[in-house]
Amino acid sequence: MDNGIIKWIADEEVLQDFVAGLPVLIILLIIVISVALLSKGADWMIDGVVDLAQRTGLPKIVIGATVVSLGTTLPEAFVSVMAAFLGNPGLALGNGVGSIIADTGLIFGLTCLLVAVPVNRFILNRTGWVQVGSAALLVGIAVIALMTAGAGEEPILSRWVGLFFLILLVAYLYVTYRWATQSGDLGHDEELSNEEPMNLPKAWSMIIGGLTLIVVGARVLVPSASEIAVRAGVPEDVIAATLVAFGTSLPELMTAIAAIRKGHPEITVGNIVGADVLNVLFVIGAAAVAAPLAIPDNFYFFHFPAMLIILISFRVFISRADTAFRRWQGAWLLAVYGVYVTLQYTLNVGGAL
Amino acid sequence: MRILLATDGSDTAGAAVQFVAGFPFPSGTEMKIVSVIPRVLRDHEIETLTPEQRTVFEESKSGNHSEVEELLESEAALLGQAGWSVTTEVRVGHPAAEIVGAAEAYDATLIVVGSHGLTGFKRFLLGGVSNQVFQSSKRSVLIVRKPESECEGSRPELPARDGHLWRILVGYDGSGPSEKAISFCTSLDLDDKVSFRVLTVLPMVRLFRQDIRQELNWIWQQQKETEKEALEAAADRLREITGGVTTALTEAGDVSQAILAAGEDFKADLIVLGHKGKGAIEKFLMGSVTPRIAQHSCRSVLAIR
Structure with a gap:
């Protein structure tokens, strides 16, 4: 591979110096563009991979439980891996945890507030537990890391923990496939699907083009977000857990809006629950494998508790819901998200000490 | 049923007259043809004219008026020959507003307007009275299409008046307006000269291929079964009065495109859809299938409100 390309990807300073010389508005514009690239890239890549998978004769249920399930989490994964690789562990971890909070608090909260979301009890009683x-x-391992860290040392999520999460990810994907085979009538009429496969070069172009967009988007987003944090006088973790997390959760948000428009908000529940699990096992797991992730103090007293409050609330709502989630439950999740974001910007609660 | 037909002497308006003449409206249907002379000058502008200019203006106005009356007479005669009871009216003002106003005054069940099947940039530039009427009226609107060359290749022939087998595609989604669309169809003078296809399009979330997860979700599978049953029940209402009824259930990311494609596939003379006006937020959230089809179709479209 050309040395210039390696330098561009690996050398943090190249882009950081470039971004540092730009006005704030241009950096914000770059962030918006990189988020759009991440989103479009994920869409193309999923389209291409699904097409290839269908050519091999894989059943839809397997494709749904693997490719499609991982697809909307690709932006988070690439950004966190890129951030860990470039030495921004706060951004890597903040993006993973912040995405869980944004997905559940903002996106699911908003969906629940706007429309009646039906409860798919079979799946929620299973993946809902995996979600929490x-x-x-993650929090347990982080606490152990804190307790075992030497004096003056920062607790770390090691590569072994990352690898452990990735192994759990494979197990989770298998289990979701098994659950899916048990839950539904799989003899439904495939004959009604008038889907035409795309030609092979097109499928590969979409995969390679999508991957390129994701890599470029993630590569440009990381230094731009760091620079915005410096300019705004807020810690990198705050930008990671709010702005970057929101940006990388755009696929989930777009899917949620499309699902409401088409009258099928039940898709959003499965999507959000799956995304939360993958944000831990896939996003944080892959980032920790790329580089051990130091855990700043503030995660213990702010980000982790906020994440647990939202997820436990959601778990309680699942167990209390009869046929559909209630509007006030959406309002509660949205309010927790609002407080989480506001505290970070007004009181600098979420920033690393 | 009371039908208000708007005409301006153009080819498309002529096509609308021809369409209405042969369409199997229920017997006893009354029709009114209205033509609007656009107001060239406002009252205060007329006052500023010199006496000579005013004479020329008045002569031209009266000439226009008699030309329009002649046009209305000939079109009324055409409809009369087809067996319909027809009255006429000439109005002066903004065409779309006057057509909507005339429909209110006549208490019309249905407004009929002719339209070119304009596409893309041409429609953006020219807009169109038919579209304005569709947007501003609270009544059902039938847009009769005489397509431009953009629709070539899928250009439907206008139905001949006698012995034509009408092919009608009805979009059905179980909503109140689409039930009304079925009721409208059952009110027609049906015999073996009409062939119906009742179509339900199940919207799929194609973004990030969530449609695959959607298909695997049992809530969606249950909804699909319910939609199937509702579709057959709607078709059965039509089957009670005519034999030629088929159904189709399809899944698509873009409902409007799927209905347009089904219209082409069925070679429909007319696409009938229920339409409920929506507020801006609802439009953003839920989308608007019927206005999109009314704008993009090369075939005639009837939006039932």
Whole structure:
């Protein structure tokens, strides 16, 4: 591979110096463009991979449980891996945790407030527990890391923890596939699907083009977000947990809006629950494998508790819901998200000490 | 049923007259043809004219008036020959506003307007009275299409008046307006000269291929079964009065495109859809299928309100 390309990807200073010389508005514009690239890239890549998977004769249920499920989390994963790789662990971890909070608090909260979201009890009683369980596992491992860290050392999520999460990810994908086979009538009429496969070069172009957009988007977003944090006088974690997390959750938000428009908000529930699990196992797992993630103090007293409050609220709502989620439940999730964001900007609560 | 037909002497308006003449409206249907002379000068502008200018203006106005009356007479005769009871009216003012006003005054069940099947930039530039009437009226609107060359290749022939087998595609989604669309169809003078296809399009979230997860979700599968049953029940209402009824259930990311494609596939003379006016937020959230089809179709479209 050309040295220039490696330098461009690996050398943080190249883009950081470039971004540092730009006015704030231009950097914000770059952030918007990179977020759009991430989103479009994920869309293309999923389209291409799904097409290839269908050519191999894989059943839709397998494709749904793997490719499609991972797809909307690709932007978060690439941004966090890129951030960890470039030495911004706060951004990597902040993006993962912030995305869980944005997905559940903002996107699901908003959906719930706007329309009646039906409860798919079979799936929610299973993946709903994995959702809280994986977040609790992350917090538990982080607490152990804190307790075992030497004096003056920062607790760390090691590469082994990252690898452990990725192994759990494979197990989770398999289990969701098994649950999906048990939950629905799989003999539904595929004959009604008038889907034409795209030609092979097109499928590959979409995969390669999508991947390129995601890599470029993530590569440009990371230094731009860091620079905005410096200019705004807020810590990198705050930008990661709010602005970047919102940006990388755009696929989930777009999907949620499309699902409301088409009258099928039940898709959003599955999507959000799945995304939360993947944000821990896939996003934080892959980022920790790329580089060990130091855990700043503020995660213990602010980001982790905020994440657990939102996820436990959601878990309680699932167990209390009969046929559909209530509007006030959406309002509560949205309010927690609002407080979480506001505290970070007004009192600088979320910033690293 | 009371039908208000707007005409301006153009080819498209002529096509609308021809369409209405042969369409199997229920017997006893009354029709009014209205033509609007656009107001060239406002009252205060007329006052500023010199006496000579005013004479020329008045002569031209009266000439226009008699030309329009002649046009209305000939079109009324055409409809009369087809067996319809027809009255006429000439109005002066803004065409779309006057057509909507005339429909209110006549208490019309249906407004009929002719339209070119304009596409893309041409429609953006020219807009059109038919579109304005569709947007501003609270009544059902039938837009009769005489397509431009943009629709070539899928250009539908205008139905001949006698012995034509009408092919009508009805979009059905179980909503109140689409139930009204079915009721409208059952009110027609049906025999073996009409062939119906009742179509339900299930909207899929194609973004990030969430449609695959959607299909696997049992809530969606249950809804699909319910939609199937509702579709068959709607078709059965039509089957009670005519034999030629088929149904189709399809899944699509873009409902409007799917209905337009089904219209082409069925070679429909007319696409009938229920339409409920929506507020801006609702439009953003829920989208607007009927106005999109009314704008983009190369075939005639009837929006039932």
